Amino acid sequence: MQSPIFRRCLAEAIGTFWLTLAGCGSAVLAAAFPQVGIGLLGVSLAFGLSVVTMAYAIGHLSGCHLNPAVSVGLAAGGRFPSRDVAPYVVAQVIGATIAAAVLYLIASGAPDFDLAKGFAANGYGDHSPGKYGLGSAMLAEIVLTMMFLFVIMGATHGKAPVGFAPLAIGLCLTLIHLVGIPVTNLSVNPARSTGPALIVGGWALGQLWLFWLAPLVGGALGGLLYRWLSEEPSSQITGSEPTDRFPPTRAAR
Numbered sequence: 001m002q003s004p005i006f007r008r009c010l011a012e013a014i015g016t017f018w019l020t021l022a023g024c025g026s027a028v029l030a031a032a033f034p035q036v037g038i039g040l041l042g043v044s045l046a047f048g049l050s051v052v053t054m055a056y057a058i059g060h061l062s063g064c065h066l067n068p069a070v071s072v073g074l075a076a077g078g079r080f081p082s083r084d085v086a087p088y089v090v091a092q093v094i095g096a097t098i099a100a101a102v103l104y105l106i107a108s109g110a111p112d113f114d115l116a117k118g119f120a121a122n123g124y125g126d127h128s129p130g131k132y133g134l135g136s137a138m139l140a141e142i143v144l145t146m147m148f149l150f151v152i153m154g155a156t157h158g159k160a161p162v163g164f165a166p167l168a169i170g171l172c173l174t175l176i177h178l179v180g181i182p183v184t185n186l187s188v189n190p191a192r193s194t195g196p197a198l199i200v201g202g203w204a205l206g207q208l209w210l211f212w213l214a215p216l217v218g219g220a221l222g223g224l225l226y227r228w229l230s231e232e233p234s235s236q237i238t239g240s241e242p243t244d245r246f247p248p249t250r251a252a253r
Contacts, residue, residue, distance in 0.1 A: 009091035011062040016095035023047035024120035048174030055166030069219030073149035077223030092191040100195030141214035149222025
């Protein structure tokens with residue numbers, strides 16, 4: 001019989017697989033598809049919907065983090081045991097990497113497939129969609145991740161409206177993609193960035209450090225900011241099980 005942490009990590013791997021396949025897949029396969037391309041708005045919605053759908057599917061199992069920056073931010077905010085951050089991060093990276101490999105196998109079946117187009121990898125400078133420099137890219141990733149964690153912490157607070165957390169968080173992810181895609185293709189998620197970067201290699205791996213550093217810093221800042229602002233007592237975050245983003249009594253029922 002699997003241990004509780006194994007089941008939770010497996011759920012995280014599956015959920016991050018879905019986020020990466022759906023979000024990056026929309027960018028690679030559908031964003032500029034002839035005549036019916038979904039564009040920036042469609043890609044942004046795809047990332048947001050991937051979180052909403054998985055929140056209801058696995059929120060009661062693992063909390064549905066799907067993102068190392070979320071796990072770190074929730075730990076900084078007192079909502080998640082720090083001892084579980086590392087196994088969650090490993091599971092998330094594995095899920096995203098498998099998703100990127102599956103997406104590559106699908107996308108490479110097209111006669112005009114060209115990995116040099118970027119494969120939804122995140123980048124700055126010459127590899128930014130809008131040619132934004134390193135400073136702009138770092139600031140955008142830190143601030144947008146910080147606000148994402150702030151919304152997550154607020155939407156899952158004990159006094160927040162019951163059952164609406166996945167919608168608020170999914171819409172927030174949609175919104176920050178609308179803002180950030182022109183700057184870096186938007187990461188706010190080191191696992192999502194790692195999967196495509198491993199496929200693209202070269203410049204994508206060379207710039208990957210930013211898409212680990214900035215989201216982790218932003219996530220921690222968002223968690224700490226909400227923890228400082230909130231009235232939530234520290235006694236709510238003790239115990240061996242995670243204080244989830246989507247506890248069963250709040251978002252999964």
